[in-house]
Every structure is written in C-alpha cells, then in structure tokens.
Amino acid sequence: MLVDLSQVAENEYGLKRENNAMDGIHDLGGKAGFGTVEVEDDEPYFHESWESRVFSMVVNLGDNTDRFRHAVERIDPISYLSDTYYGRWLGGLETKLVEDGFVTQREISEHMRANGISDEGRVAARPSEHISKENKSQNSEQYYNTPRPASSEPRFQLGQTVRAVPTGSDGHTRLPAYVRAKKGEIVAQHGEWIFPDSHAHGLGEMPQNLYTVAFSGGELWGLHLEEKTEVRIDLFETYLMELQDE
C-alpha cells in the first residue's frame, strides 16, 4: 500500500486528487514519439549564460531535492518539453520559491517590465497557492536524500521475485509507470532511505528499505522487441508486493 496522500491533497495542497496525480509528462520511460537522440559534439556544460545562472541558483538555494523534483514535475507540460533542461529547472525553482513565500510571480513580472522587457510569454512555473513554508515542518533540514541506519529488516530477500504495485500515488513518486504491475527480481538491498513520496510533500522522512529490482525486457515490453535486455531500477519497499499477495 502506498502512502495515502489524499489527506495532503485536501488539507495541505487544497488540490483535487486528479490535479495532483503525478503521472505527468516527466514520467518518460517507454513513451513513444520523441524521435532519435540528438548528440551535440563537444557540447559545453551550459549553452547560454542564463542556464548556468539557473543551475547555480538551484544548487545554492536547494533545501530538499524531493520537493524540487516535485516542483519541476508540476510545471506547465508544454514548457517541460520545449524549455530544455535548465528551463525546466527555472520553472521548478520559481514554483518552489513562490510556494515558500520568498518571491511572488508579480514581483518577477515587475522586474521584467522594469528592465523594459515584456512579461508576456509562457511561464513554466505552476505554484500552488495552498502550499506555504510553514507546512513543511515535518521534514528535517535534510537537503540530500541520504541512507538511514537500518531499523527494519528488509521485507524482500535477494533473488526473490516481486511485483511492482499497479498504481501510483497521488503526489510525487519515484515509481515510474512502465514498471507498474510488472514482475521483477530483487538483485540488491540498500538499507533504508528517505521516502521521496512523503518527503516531497513535507510529511517527514518516513525512511524505508530500498532495493534494486531487475525486470526483463520481455516482461516490460513483450517478447517481440529486443532480445537479451533488462532494466534494473531502484524501488522503495512500498512500491513492491510479494507474488502471493495477488
């Protein structure tokens, strides 16, 4: 059973569940239609100066990777695909800074106009009016999602066949759609880690066991595609169930 975030949706976010569901544009694994991979030779780390500024602002102002990722996931989906990576980061950064009460979008627009620039354009950020910094008190001051001393025995053993749960959670999750309901094998145990699904919503760390699970290409995509491929992915304990649970 995944953590029930419906309460969060009602109380903290004031959003309808379907609006907060995170099967968003960011969950790209297995999606079709994006064409070939375009490689740029001798690519610089940053193509434009603003990209490096956005990168640095995120690194310097970051206080919770999971909340930042969730903010990026909630940006305008058209912007997500068209603004490139650091444009997505800008959308996430702006969302988070507004929600935390540091800036308002009106102030950003005023700054643009003061510089003689029209503020008419597609704004990626989608801050929620219902999130405020005070509601984040259940998280510690932990920026990085770190391993925790083991306090519970892992429920799943090495070599065990498990199935990923068939549904996602209402908010942030690190269970991508393409492995849901698929059968895989536990190939590594990593001890307890902060649970992003709760940490991203200010609900505390709720540490739980993390595993690497191997899924065969045939299980994920059918046998007609490519032979001898597999995906290994790190999944939290509540993303998984025993086969006899079915």
Place this chain on the structure above:
Amino acid sequence: MSNSYVGLRAEALESLLIEKGLIKSDQIDQTISLYNERVGPMNGARVVAKAWKDPEYKKRLVEDGTGAIEEFGFVGGQIEKLVVVENSDSVHNVVVCTLCSCYPWAVLGLPPRWYKDPAYRSRVVKEPRKVLEEMGTTLPKDKTVRVWDSSAEIRYMVLPQMPPEWSDLSESDLAERVSRDSMIGVELLGLDCSA
C-alpha cells in the same frame, strides 16, 4: 543578455533574489566556476584508468564505489552512494534516469543535453540496442544489455572494458582516453568499436 523569454525570466528572478538578499552574485559565479572547471568526466576517467591498472582497486570499486572514489577527494556533485557497474564480454551496462535526469555529477560532471532530453529517457529502457546503434555503437546479439534507471539517490557509473591494444599505456594516458559516453554506457572504447 538573453534573447529567449525563459532566459529573460531567469535574469529577472536572479536580480530579484539578489535584491532581496537571498543570494549573492559572486556565490552564483563560484558555483558555476566549480562545475565548469573542477567537476567533470575527467574525474571518472581517472577512476576507470586506476581500476584497469590495479585489480585490487577494481575489486574495491565494484564492491563499494562510494568508498573507492573517496581517495580521489573530488569536490562538488555530492553522491550519497555510487555503484560502479562493470562491462564484460557477456553484459553491457547503460545508465539513464527516466523520471528526471539523475547523473553521477561527482565523477562525470553535468550531463550532456541528450541525456536530459525526452528521446533518450523514453527510449533507452525500451529499445537500448536500437538507441545505441543510432548513437554509433552496435552491441553483439549474444550480449545482455542491462539498463540502469536511476530512480532513487544511488548513482551509477559504467566501468567500460579496456581495449586490448591499450594494455601498455600508463594510467594517466589511459585516463585521457576514457570518454564520458563510455562511462554512461552509450559507447564502446577502442579501434574495433562494433566488435
């Protein structure tokens, strides 16, 4: 000054944050310098070259990547846990992050654009052979392709196979030849790339 709307908005946000005293301009500059100059694939290449030359080190690296890179004292790009996956005659490893763009900054620096774009993220878990072939690397049919989707905070780096013709090179010469793409797993090293 930027010409794009996104760039202009980024500049407005930066000036607002500076005005509010939330960040300083030189703090922004320093981080950019660090990542432009000191964090990059040359770090991972040193690790790979050492592993090729020193079997004991390679053993430690594959068992405990986090511990094995500590002695290099890399600065920036904190990694909580690094797992190094070794390519062999039977298994080829390739790394992706389908949900965002997680990447082992400490050893590879900041990722290239293609790693963060939808095409790579959507396709490499589903048809890795085809994606690699389009990128110039054909893998033998009898080799298992293992795709690592970095969905939590563990970061993955590929330990490529050393081309036999490089066996007489020094560790520092080897480090210069290890490419970023070989450590992501989208390239094989050496003359006979498609063997």
